[in-house]
Amino acid sequence: MEALNQLLTDTLGPLGPLIVVGFLGIGLIAAVLPVLLKKTVDPLSKFRDMAKPQGATVTTAKDGKPKKLRASAGGGAKLDKFATFLEPKSQEEMSAARLQMTRAGYRGKHAVRTFHAIQFMLGIIFLVLGVIYALTQAGSADVSTTKLAMYVIGPGCLGYYFPKYWVQRRVDARQAEIQNGFPDALDMLLVCVEAGQSLDQGIIRVSKELKTGYPALGEELEIVSQEVKAGKDKPTVLKGFAERSGVQDVASFVTVMIQSQQFGTSIAEALRVYAGEMRDKRVMRAEEAANKLPTKMTLGTMMFTVPPLLMILVGPSVYDMMQLFANFKL
Numbered sequence: 001m002e003a004l005n006q007l008l009t010d011t012l013g014p015l016g017p018l019i020v021v022g023f024l025g026i027g028l029i030a031a032v033l034p035v036l037l038k039k040t041v042d043p044l045s046k047f048r049d050m051a052k053p054q055g056a057t058v059t060t061a062k063d064g065k066p067k068k069l070r071a072s073a074g075g076g077a078k079l080d081k082f083a084t085f086l087e088p089k090s091q092e093e094m095s096a097a098r099l100q101m102t103r104a105g106y107r108g109k110h111a112v113r114t115f116h117a118i119q120f121m122l123g124i125i126f127l128v129l130g131v132i133y134a135l136t137q138a139g140s141a142d143v144s145t146t147k148l149a150m151y152v153i154g155p156g157c158l159g160y161y162f163p164k165y166w167v168q169r170r171v172d173a174r175q176a177e178i179q180n181g182f183p184d185a186l187d188m189l190l191v192c193v194e195a196g197q198s199l200d201q202g203i204i205r206v207s208k209e210l211k212t213g214y215p216a217l218g219e220e221l222e223i224v225s226q227e228v229k230a231g232k233d234k235p236t237v238l239k240g241f242a243e244r245s246g247v248q249d250v251a252s253f254v255t256v257m258i259q260s261q262q263f264g265t266s267i268a269e270a271l272r273v274y275a276g277e278m279r280d281k282r283v284m285r286a287e288e289a290a291n292k293l294p295t296k297m298t299l300g301t302m303m304f305t306v307p308p309l310l311m312i313l314v315g316p317s318v319y320d321m322m323q324l325f326a327n328f329k330l
Helices: 002-012 016-037 045-051 075-086 091-103 111-140 145-194 199-209 215-229 234-245 248-263 267-304 306-329
Strands: 057-059 066-068
Touching: 091 111, 091 145, 091 234, 111 145, 145 199, 145 215, 145 248, 145 267, 199 215, 215 234, 234 248, 248 267, 267 306
Parallel strands: none
Antiparallel strands: 057 066
């Protein structure tokens, strides 16, 4: 290996090993990508084509070309031929990825595929930028191999993991919004139910009222109302609401509603009790955050308040002592 390294250095210069490794990586990627991007033909596709209804297209009066009755599926459909490479292989991983994207607010049919495409593209782009920066630094100064590797790998990892960080931040923000607005939603739902409306009508009204203050919660409640209108079973709809939100308070509320429906108890009474508990819980969360604040401010206080105070109080005495020692030496 030392002889090969010396040969590459003598032939291509100090960056010879790095250049060879870069070209080898590009060659391997070019050789593997066609295999990964090749989409296998689904055996059931012929039956799906046969099952398509006749007359799915209409003919325009001007040019006689067939016109589609449905709009295109969007930009995610362009990645259909890369589905094998951009989607998880197992059904469990695919379901978990879709749930994560749904909790982040991306409900499109091709959300998982688009996410992996963006992740792959950003990783490649930042990796190329890292290679360019590494070559620039190596040409201008003597840089160690470890630093060159960090210059190349660091931006690539950053570009690859940034979409994951973005999606997780979106999930956390939506869950916090749903958790903060859920007590108000329960209070409004209780008012609607006590006014004589059914639970379904109350959910529709609350979803409209919450769109301004808590758009994420309003959107989730609107989905619940639309699913109930479509004829789905109410316990299934409520369980789907709890799963999409990922908030423990919503899951507890769904359990209370399902049990009230099964045992025939008053929904208004259950809402009244649970809404009171949610209000108390929100107050407790606010008090907990307020009690954590002095502890979090301790470090900042010690760093930015105590040193200037010591300089003001002890500084003159230290200066006088230094002058006294200087005069004593003289």
